[in-house]
Amino acid sequence: MSELLKQIGETTNNAGARLGDTILEARDLHVIFGTGVRAVDGINLKIYRGETLGVVGESGCGKSTLGRTLCMLEAPTGGSVALNGLPISDMKGSSLREARKSLQMVFQDPYSSLDPRQRAGEIIGEPLLLAGVDKKQRQSRVNELLDLVSIGASGYAKFPREFSGGQRQRIGIARSLAANPEIIICDEPVSALDVSVQAQIVNLLVSLQRKLNLTYVFISHDLAVVRQMADRVAVMYLGRIVELADADKIFAAPRHPYTAALLSAVPRMPTSSAKRKPISLPGDPPSPMHLPPGCRFQARCWLRQKLGSPDVCSAVDPMLSGTGDHQAACHFQEHVDAQRGAQNA
Amino acid sequence: MTIVPSIQRRGVSLLPTSIRSKPGLAVAIAFLVLIVVVAASASFLPYDAYRQDLLHRNSPPSWNHILGTDELGRDMLARLAIGARVSLVVAVTSTVAAVLIGIAVGAIAGYKRGWIDSVCMRFVDSMYAFPDTLFAILIAGVVKGQLSQSSTDFFSPITALYKMSGGLFGVFLTLSFTSWLVCARIVRAEVIILRSAEYVAAARLAGASDLFVMRRHILPNCLPVIIVAATFVVPSAILLEAGLSFLGVGVDPPTPSWGAMIASGVRSMQSYPHLLITPAIAVGLTLLSINVVGDALREHFDPSFRRGGEAS
Numbered sequence: 001m002s003e004l005l006k007q008i009g010e011t012t013n014n015a016g017a018r019l020g021d022t023i024l025e026a027r028d029l030h031v032i033f034g035t036g037v038r039a040v041d042g043i044n045l046k047i048y049r050g051e052t053l054g055v056v057g058e059s060g061c062g063k064s065t066l067g068r069t070l071c072m073l074e075a076p077t078g079g080s081v082a083l084n085g086l087p088i089s090d091m092k093g094s095s096l097r098e099a100r101k102s103l104q105m106v107f108q109d110p111y112s113s114l115d116p117r118q119r120a121g122e123i124i125g126e127p128l129l130l131a132g133v134d135k136k137q138r139q140s141r142v143n144e145l146l147d148l149v150s151i152g153a154s155g156y157a158k159f160p161r162e163f164s165g166g167q168r169q170r171i172g173i174a175r176s177l178a179a180n181p182e183i184i185i186c187d188e189p190v191s192a193l194d195v196s197v198q199a200q201i202v203n204l205l206v207s208l209q210r211k212l213n214l215t216y217v218f219i220s221h222d223l224a225v226v227r228q229m230a231d232r233v234a235v236m237y238l239g240r241i242v243e244l245a246d247a248d249k250i251f252a253a254p255r256h257p258y259t260a261a262l263l264s265a266v267p268r269m270p271t272s273s274a275k276r277k278p279i280s281l282p283g284d285p286p287s288p289m290h291l292p293p294g295c296r297f298q299a300r301c302w303l304r305q306k307l308g309s310p311d312v313c314s315a316v317d318p319m320l321s322g323t324g325d326h327q328a329a330c331h332f333q334e335h336v337d338a339q340r341g342a343q344n345a
Numbered sequence: 346m347t348i349v350p351s352i353q354r355r356g357v358s359l360l361p362t363s364i365r366s367k368p369g370l371a372v373a374i375a376f377l378v379l380i381v382v383v384a385a386s387a388s389f390l391p392y393d394a395y396r397q398d399l400l401h402r403n404s405p406p407s408w409n410h411i412l413g414t415d416e417l418g419r420d421m422l423a424r425l426a427i428g429a430r431v432s433l434v435v436a437v438t439s440t441v442a443a444v445l446i447g448i449a450v451g452a453i454a455g456y457k458r459g460w461i462d463s464v465c466m467r468f469v470d471s472m473y474a475f476p477d478t479l480f481a482i483l484i485a486g487v488v489k490g491q492l493s494q495s496s497t498d499f500f501s502p503i504t505a506l507y508k509m510s511g512g513l514f515g516v517f518l519t520l521s522f523t524s525w526l527v528c529a530r531i532v533r534a535e536v537i538i539l540r541s542a543e544y545v546a547a548a549r550l551a552g553a554s555d556l557f558v559m560r561r562h563i564l565p566n567c568l569p570v571i572i573v574a575a576t577f578v579v580p581s582a583i584l585l586e587a588g589l590s591f592l593g594v595g596v597d598p599p600t601p602s603w604g605a606m607i608a609s610g611v612r613s614m615q616s617y618p619h620l621l622i623t624p625a626i627a628v629g630l631t632l633l634s635i636n637v638v639g640d641a642l643r644e645h646f647d648p649s650f651r652r653g654g655e656a657s
């Protein structure tokens with residue numbers, strides 16, 4: 001992991017949010033599945049042009065569902081999504097297809113993300129085919145894209161099975177770029193890959209972002225990768241964003257006990273202050289169908305324990321609050337940073 | 346993960362290698378080829394399947410009649426050959442029809458889900474509740490009753506077709522109507538898995554319509570399970586045809602079919618066992634061979650291998 005950090009570290013630096021205008025906005029987004037699972041449970045989020053927003057959280061907290069809903073692969077059961085000001089969550093059929101052209105996704109599974117029966121050239125050219133680009137132009141554009149992701153034109157006629165996991169991911173990235181998107185939602189694009197390959201893909205994404213002026217939503221459960229990629233970070237817990245801040249702020253001084261616990265669990269994470277003992281997260285998250293009243297983190301919250309279980313935690317559901325560039329959903333967010341040092345006494 | 350490439354690469358050279366390692370498969374294929382050749386060359390055999398020779402009734406196998414003659418003195422080999430033609434043609438055509446219906450219903454139900462899926466699958470389930478054979482007999486009886494009457498309404502071309510085919514068309518309809526259920530289920534299950542594949546999501550994000558996704562991604566990837574479904578349907582169609590003809594709701598006499606031959610063989614089983622044994626062996630060996638070949642195809646295309654690979 002430390003090697004990965006070093007490799008990535010050379011190509012990126014957290015320049016802070018390069019705030020442009022809002023490109024994608026979610027308002028009070030809800031996704032409740034037929035099973036009763038509240039996978040996304042009231043999310044408000046603005047994504048600014050040119051930035052990388054990291055989305056982190058435990059498995060099952062709704063990261064993928066959020067990503068899929070932002071591009072309307074999953075219909076929200078409540079709330080709205082606007083892309084460049086257009087309410088894509090109200091659209092259907094061909095108008096939706098037209099409106100979300102500038103939105104693409106890179107997927108986690110390098111196996112199921114490419115049709116095994118198609119050649120790399122056909123896969124990458126599919127968005128062009130759908131956009132009505134003629135064959136000749138399509139071929140030259142695909143070759144261009146193959147070069148861009150360092151596969152090279154020799155990969156054109158090969159089938160997905162002939163590529164390694166990392167190469168497949170490059171092909172998936174090339175496909176997502178084919179139609180010149182403005183924003184790409186990357187759902188754990190490197191977590192299925194070997195660590196050595198992860199760094200290459202992350203570097204590719206970063207250099208593409210610079211070259212093509214892309215906006216990323218970068219979903220991951222790997223804080224180390226997010227720290228290197230992201231300008232801002234959203235921490236998700238049970239379908240909610242519990243902390244949202246500039247990357248350097250969140251890593252230096254988290255304002256939600258859950259984030260603090262996640263950070264302490266990352267081995268050899270270079271932190272600003274002295275070494276801390278890892279904070280344990282007892283138990284599993286509660287069922288996303290039956291949430292307790294009050295704070296959804298209360299059953300596992302070390303800070304609440306420390307503060308002698310104040311009533312407000314089990315009575316009032318904390319909303320995101322704080323300053324513009326650092327918000328957390330915790331009634332005692334100003335205590336988090338100070339208390340985490342003295343944890344696990 | 347490495348299973349995916351190996352399975353798919355095998356696709357090109359499937360049969361040669363598997364045959365070399367499996368003598369049983371080779372024998373089965375050879376037998377099926379033989380049956381097909383015999384069926385195709387039935388018209389060139391020395392005896393006519395319909396010519397009666399009342400002086401030589403029920404004669405046992407001899408040099409003149411290699412498989413003997415039946416109760417009307419007709420040559421058994423000739424009848425068996427025509428019977429093979431009838432059985433195979435009916436089984437294959439009704440399998441094709443059943444598979445097409447199954448693909449249509451299964452693909453729509455599995456892709457659309459929701460109430461369309463519920464309606465389709467409730468229907469399929471309730472059809473399933475009938476025992477296969479009973480259901481076939483029921484349909485066959487109705488079909489036969491309807492079609493053999495001289496009708497003047499819009500059924501008349503179908504009736505004509507039915508009569509012209511010596512009852513074959515009725516069997517075809519019956520088999521198609523009963524056999525598509527399996528196929529619909531198998532295809533639906535596969536479509537449900539495939540539609541959530543990430544490459545389908547990518548296509549939809551790039552602006553693909555349902556039709557495009559279906560044609561370009563889902564149906565081609567369903568091909569293995571469709572072949573698997575067909576390997577189930579063909580033998581059961583042969584068996585059903587034999588059963589229907591045996592019960593007298595299949596092919597009309599004097600058209601020979603294996604089932605009809607078995608039926609008449611049973612009647613004189615005690616005195617002239619060859620009348621029963623010959624067609625029974627023909628049906629048995631054919632079914633066995635088809636099952637052996639079907640097993641090999643299934644093993645080759647088994648979606649569970651592929652899925653195991655993709656899931657990782």
Ligand SMILES: Nc1ncnc2c1ncn2[C@@H]1O[C@H](COP(=O)(O)OP(=O)(O)OP(=O)(O)O)[C@@H](O)[C@H]1O
Pocket residue numbers: 033034035037038039057058059060061062063064065066221288
């Ligand atoms: N199609 C679906 N139908 C029903 N429940 C679903 C569906 N998709 C996801 N879920 C449930 O919604 C919750 C959030 O799932 P999601 O895949 O968004 O989590 P995630 O944060 O991406 O997890 P991971 O890190 O494992 O990818 C989970 O409890 C999951 O079981």
Ligand code: SF4
Pocket residue numbers: 257258295296297298299301302303304312313318329330331332333
């Ligand atoms: S509100 Fe209370 S229970 Fe919730 S995270 Fe803050 S301290 Fe913990």
Ligand SMILES: [Mg+2]
Pocket residue numbers: 063064065187188
């Ligand atoms: Mg996920």
